[in-house]
Amino acid sequence: MSASQVAGTFNSTSNEFDSVTPAVWGPAGQTLSFALDLRAGESVLDVCAGTGASALPAAMAVGPSGTVHAIDLAEDLLTVARAKATASALRNVEFVCADATEWEAPSTIDGGYDALSCSYGIFFLPNMEVSFTRLVAMVRPGGRVGVTVWRKGAIETFGAAFFDVVARYAPEVAHSGPRSKEGYASHPIRRVETAESLSAWLQARGCESVRVRELSNHVPTTDVFAWNFVLGSGFRGALSAFDDKARESIRREFLELLATRGIDSVDASTLVATGIRAS
Numbered sequence: 064m065s066a067s068q069v070a071g072t073f074n075s076t077s078n079e080f081d082s083v084t085p086a087v088w089g090p091a092g093q094t095l096s097f098a099l100d101l102r103a104g105e106s107v108l109d110v111c112a113g114t115g116a117s118a119l120p121a122a123m124a125v126g127p128s129g130t131v132h133a134i135d136l137a138e139d140l141l142t143v144a145r146a147k148a149t150a151s152a153l154r155n156v157e158f159v160c161a162d163a164t165e166w167e168a169p170s171t172i173d174g175g176y177d178a179l180s181c182s183y184g185i186f187f188l189p190n191m192e193v194s195f196t197r198l199v200a201m202v203r204p205g206g207r208v209g210v211t212v213w214r215k216g217a218i219e220t221f222g223a224a225f226f227d228v229v230a231r232y233a234p235e236v237a238h239s240g241p242r243s244k245e246g247y248a249s250h251p252i253r254r255v256e257t258a259e260s261l262s263a264w265l266q267a268r269g270c271e272s273v274r275v276r277e278l279s280n281h282v283p284t285t286d287v288f289a290w291n292f293v294l295g296s297g298f299r300g301a302l303s304a305f306d307d308k309a310r311e312s313i314r315r316e317f318l319e320l321l322a323t324r325g326i327d328s329v330d331a332s333t334l335v336a337t338g339i340r341a342s
């Protein structure tokens with residue numbers, strides 16, 4: 064997806080995206096922030112920040128003397144994030160609408176960020192190896208780097224049901240999401256979806272002492288959650304070709320198919336990886 068397609072897709076999710084935070088984005092963001100072992104006064108770069116699932120806990124962890132720069136392409140999600148920061152009286156986090164592949168650390172970040180975090184974001188970056196290596200280079204030597212990604216198999220039965228219904232309406236819809244049939248094997252997520260491959264990937268980006276933990280997360284598939292998860296995530300991109308009437312039919316058939324297949328929970332299990340930027 065191009066930067067403008069990413070921004071368009073995620074801006075359109077803004078009504079539903081944050082409703083999924085308590086069950087999905089939030090637990091991973093909290094875990095990532097904790098795993099980064101952030102201390103008072105530190106500086107953090109959080110890329111692909113969304114509504115702040117990892118940036119807000121990071122801001123709490125580094126405290127008023129610390130700084131978090133939270134970057135995302137989707138201004139509508141950042142508006143939600145800023146409101147949440149205000150509600151939590153967090154003045155040390157700046158949500159900036161920018162492309163992570165072009166972000167430059169401001170001169171106030173002397174010697175590099177103390178930590179870099181990216182929750183469910185690396186696989187959206189064009190040429191994710193080049194893009195993330197560049198971001199790691201903005202961390203001071205000895206600083207920490209952390210990412211979360213879907214664990215191999217996560218959201219797979221859910222995604223398969225969704226794309227099976229979409230295909231009834233438009234088999235030709237080209238969608239490059241991680242669980243779509245089209246491009247499944249070649250999607251960048253395939254390179255980082257196991258503990259071993261993610262660890263090797265981070266080492267190749269300039270990190271050492273890499274540790275990968277698995278966050279188990281199984282969310283009950285209520286109708287409300289299931290459809291909000293479609294509308295509030297990258298799955299939504301597959302609906303852009305349809306009008307409201309077709310979307311409503313897809314919603315109904317998708318919920319019926321989940322029930323028929325006995326999919327009563329969504330496996331949202333996630334790998335949480337951290338490493339140290341090598342000197």
Ligand SMILES: C[S@@+](CC[C@H](N)C(=O)[O-])C[C@H]1O[C@@H](n2cnc3c(N)ncnc32)[C@H](O)[C@@H]1O
Binds near residue numbers: 066161
């Ligand atoms: C699945 S969401 C995750 C958001 C957040 N980290 C969370 O866990 O709730 C992925 C986010 O990455 C953002 N994104 C994708 N490519 C980006 C880029 N090149 N620069 C900045 N943000 C990007 C999208 O706009 C979207 O908000």
